[in-house]
Amino acid sequence: MTAPTISESRMISGYAALSNSQPLVPWQYKPRPLGPNDIEIKIDHCGICGSDIHNIDSGWGPTQYPVIVGHEIVGQVVAKGAEVQEHSVGDLVGVGAQAFACLKPDCNKCQRGHDVQCPRMVLTYNMPYPDGVPAQGGYADAIRIDANYAFRIPATIDPHEAAPLLCAGVTVFTPMLHYKMKAGDRVGVVGIGGLGHLAVQFAKALGTNVTAFTTSETKREECVKLGATQVVNLRDTDQSQAASESLDYLIVTTSSVHTDWSQLTSFMDVYGQIILLAAPETELKLMPFSLIAKNVGIVGSLIGGVKEMRVMLAFAAEHNIRPWIETLPMDQCNEGIQRVRDGKVRYRVVLSN
Ligand SMILES: [Zn+2]
Ligand SMILES: [Zn+2]
Structure with a gap:
């Protein structure tokens, strides 16, 4: 002993x-x-x-x-x-x-x-x-x-x-493992903060095509450095419309109570999955048809x-995710x-x- x-x-x-x-x-x-x-x-x-x-x-x-x-x-x-x-x-x-x-x-x-x-x-x-x-x-x-x-x-x-x-790393990576995200998949990340900036890096390292969604125009260049192929400013109507039906997965890392769920569902292609990782302190409100119309799912995921x-x-070490x-x-x-x-x-x- x-x-x-x-x-x-x-x-x-x-x-x-x-x-x-x-x-x-x-x-x-x-x-x-x-x-x-x-x-x-x-x-x-x-x-x-x-x-x-x-x-x-x-x-x-x-x-x-x-x-x-x-x-x-x-x-x-x-x-x-x-x-x-x-x-x-x-x-x-x-x-x-x-x-x-x-x-x-x-x-x-x-x-x-x-x-x-x-x-x-x-x-x-x-x-x-x-x-x-x-x-x-x-x-x-x-x-x-x-x-x-x-x-x-x-x-x-x-x-x-x-x-x-x-916490942040395993929280964003666990659903990527579960859903077997892979090269060619179109993955969006909403909220480029503690979780989101790691989600972009992990998704990029898996070979997916990454779109970063932010309300902060000043983060655009950093999103690209992190590995995003597209950056969409959620406050810009033209950019948001151009991103409609463009995603297989959307990883939501913001706990803002101002999140526009109808806007987020508009980004999903048929059978797209919205994955909720951060919890707002309020109820989540959205119109059911925004999910039904394109067979979109919304799921949660808790840590790992x-x-x-x-x-x-091991993956972070191997792929230099920091x-x-x-x-x-x-x-x-x-x-x-x-x-x-x-x-x-x-x-x-x-x-x-
Ligand atoms: Zn945490
Ligand atoms: Zn047990």
């Missing part, structure tokens, strides 16, 4: 939301006991995901405060439980939005590879473990996590740049499981959050200890 190398009495320090929509403040919590399948990670970097802000704001329902958000975590293994085989102390690993699933052969979801939907799944923060202790995330100096949900970071990926792959995470990291990031020290997390709220980030903030 490898004994944990750290004291069981010490506290984990981070930045927590104590109530709705307030700035984060320094806060400490006593970590869960290190179980036989757990590891402890000393956190080096954590990306700021849009979900972090929805949770700080209780935008998707009441958040359980205090909460340390953050689920694009990269750091070093500093302790491991007796039964952990895959990781060694000193390994560089990443953690995404999921902290646990049972992964048991008798689990109807896990045995089919749907561990994201495991009834025992625990999110990285704002969700209790079965023992009632809430999970806490990555705007902190450390985290304890089930070893199955820590992923070895390929040596060729810079640790700062690895962080956004762990163990298998998708491994495939994604988030475009801005870095800030962890103690400036509130400044980083404000930049995201203001829509100023190109394209992901990564906090570093």
Whole structure:
């Protein structure tokens, strides 16, 4: 047995939301006991995901405060439980939005590879473990996590740049794997931000023809650099009309409440699929015939499981897919959050200890 190398009495320090929509403040919590399948990670970097802000704001329902958000975590293994085989102390690993699933052969979801939907799944923060202790995330100096949900970071990926792959990256790549997107497919991406700028890169690397949809004319050149063949300004009627019936898939990464769903469905060719990755804090409104008339589907997709995470990291390493990031020290997390709220980030903030 490898004994944990750290004291069981010490506290984990981070930045927590104590109530709705307030700035984060320094806060400490006593970590869960290190179980036989757990590891402890000393956190080096954590990306700021849009979900972090929805949770700080209780935008998707009441958040359980205090909460340390953050689920694009990269750091070093500093302790491991007796039964952990895959990781060694000193390994560089990443953690995404999921902290646990049972992964048991008798689990109807896990045995089919749907561990994201495991009834025992625990999110990285704002969700209790079965023992009632809430999970806490990555705007902190450390985290304890089930070893199955820590992923070895390929040596060729810079640790700062690895962080956004762990939620944004796997979230956009998972539906591409599921729908087997391939060369010749016509793939649109709406919202060129943290998720979207990675979606364009992954779709391009798969050989698809990529159209980037944005409301920000200033992103046009960057969209082309990311790999888009076409760039459509959604506010330009001529450009939008020219894109009608041009897509097999449309990956929606914006959670804006102003999204015009009739406009988005107009871009779909027959049997096109609209894939929803980001969740607006309101109901989604559209006319049924905008789907029925062209047999268009609208589906959701939630993060990615163990298998998708491994495939994604290997694919990103091989195809040189790298988030475009801005870095800030962890103690400036509130400044980083404000930049995201203001829509100023190109394209992901990564906090570093
Ligand atoms: Zn996320
Ligand atoms: Zn399960």
